[in-house]
Amino acid sequence: GENVEQHPSTLSVQEGDSAVIKCTYSDSASNYFPWYKQELGKRPQLIIDIRSNVGEKKDQRIAVTLNKTAKHFSLHITETQPEDSAVYFCAASNYNTGNQFYFGTGTSLTVIP
Amino acid sequence: NAGVTQTPKFQVLKTGQSMTLQCAQDMNHEYMSWYRQDPGMGLRLIHYSVGAGITDQGEVPNGYNVSRSTTEDFPLRLLSAAPSQTSVYFCASKPWGLAGDTDTQYFGPGTRLTVL
Numbered sequence: 001g002e003n004v005e006q007h008p009s010t011l012s013v014q015e016g017d018s019a020v021i022k023c024t025y026s027d028s029a030s031n032y033f034p035w036y037k038q039e040l041g042k043r044p045q046l047i048i049d050i051r052s053n054v055g056e057k058k059d060q061r062i063a064v065t066l067n068k069t070a071k072h073f074s075l076h077i078t079e080t081q082p083e084d085s086a087v088y089f090c091a092a093s094n095y096n097t098g099n100q101f102y103f104g105t106g107t108s109l110t111v112i113p
Numbered sequence: 114n115a116g117v118t119q120t121p122k123f124q125v126l127k128t129g130q131s132m133t134l135q136c137a138q139d140m141n142h143e144y145m146s147w148y149r150q151d152p153g154m155g156l157r158l159i160h161y162s163v164g165a166g167i168t169d170q171g172e173v174p175n176g177y178n179v180s181r182s183t184t185e186d187f188p189l190r191l192l193s194a195a196p197s198q199t200s201v202y203f204c205a206s207k208p209w210g211l212a213g214d215t216d217t218q219y220f221g222p223g224t225r226l227t228v229l
Contacts, residue, residue, distance in 0.1 A: 001172070006155075009153070032216050034216070034217060034218075042222075043203060043220040043221060043222050043223055044156070044203070044220050045220070046217040046218075049216070049217060089155055089156065091156075093216065095216045100158055100161065100171060100172075101146075101156075101158065101218065102158075102172075103148075103155040103156040103157070104155055105153055105154055105155040106153075106155050
């Protein structure tokens with residue numbers, strides 16, 4: 001099955017700086033890569049996703065890049081704010097089969113005011 | 114729409130007890146799934162279903178049973194609880210197949226289970 005690795009496990013940045021979280025996957029058949037944000041005690045919520053036919057996607061201060069050859073994808077948050085502090089999870093799936101989502105182990109992001 | 118709902122929010126069991134975690138969604142989603150979340154291990158898929166009467170195992174199915182008699186409900190049963198099943202459990206749902214620009218799953222609020 002698919003194996004998703006996520007780094008770093010913890011990340012601290014000053015408010016206004018950028019944050020980058022990286023994930024690698026093992027199954028070349030995976031073609032859908034969502035990112036979830038989970039605040040303490042809350043449910044995971046989708047913040048951005050990308051399909052394998054696209055190399056980059058941006059939504060205001062967040063962006064995701066995908067390198068299919070190297071099998072890695074990254075989340076970029078610019079101009080970080082204290083409310084960006086949360087745990088972020090990457091995941092990989094095959095939307096043709098749509099059966100299983102494989103999650104990374106999470107990155108705890110702290111934005112220091 | 115209530116979205117995905119889960120009950121109970123918290124539960125404490127003794128080893129060997131059984132219980133059912135409830136999950137319901139009102140979005141007419143074909144796909145439903147159960148995850149457990151443990152510190153440092155992300156979300157791991159327990160069981161999933163692609164429609165009423167159809168279920169399959171995920172990464173960590175041992176000790177758990179599921180059934181899907183209706184589109185709306187997908188209960189998770191622990192037949193004989195063990196301390197290793199102490200975790201936070203999330204139910205999720207999504208449309209089957211492509212859904213517009215995203216294939217996102219919608220998560221329920223979670224159930225925090227402690228097995229003593």
